[in-house]
Amino acid sequence: MEVMNKILSESDAKNKRLEFPARSLSAFPMPDGQNSVEFVAFDMNERQWSLKVSTRNEGKYAKPWLKGEWDDYVHQKGLKKGDKVILTVQEEENGERIYRIRAERKHFGFWYSIDDQQ
Numbered sequence: 185m186e187v188m189n190k191i192l193s194e195s196d197a198k199n200k201r202l203e204f205p206a207r208s209l210s211a212f213p214m215p216d217g218q219n220s221v222e223f224v225a226f227d228m229n230e231r232q233w234s235l236k237v238s239t240r241n242e243g244k245y246a247k248p249w250l251k252g253e254w255d256d257y258v259h260q261k262g263l264k265k266g267d268k269v270i271l272t273v274q275e276e277e278n279g280e281r282i283y284r285i286r287a288e289r290k291h292f293g294f295w296y297s298i299d300d301q302q
Contacts, residue, residue, distance in 0.1 A: 186271075191267070191268050192265055214237075222235070236251045270288065
C-alpha cells in the first residue's frame, strides 16, 4: 500500500526532516499518549534506513514529519527540490509491517528511480 508519494520541497531536501500529509499517519500505529514511532524502511538496494514519524504534541492539526536517518537518505541519494519520494508498506500475515522507500527524479517528462543510479 502506498503510504506517501511526495514531490520534495526545498525544505524537505535541505532541513533534516520531511513533512508529509496527515492522512498517511494510519500506516504508523502510535501507542496511546505518544507522538512518535520509529520504523525501518528498505530502499531498492535493500539498505535499511532507521526513520521516525513524529507529530505535534499540541494544536488542532497533527502536522507529521519524518526524521531519523532522513538527512542521510537525502545526502546518499543526492535528493533535491522537485525529486519524488515514495513510501510503501506491506503487512505480512503475521502482522509485521515491511516499509519500503524509493526516490525518483523527473527527466524529460518521465520519472526514473534514483536508486538504480547508486
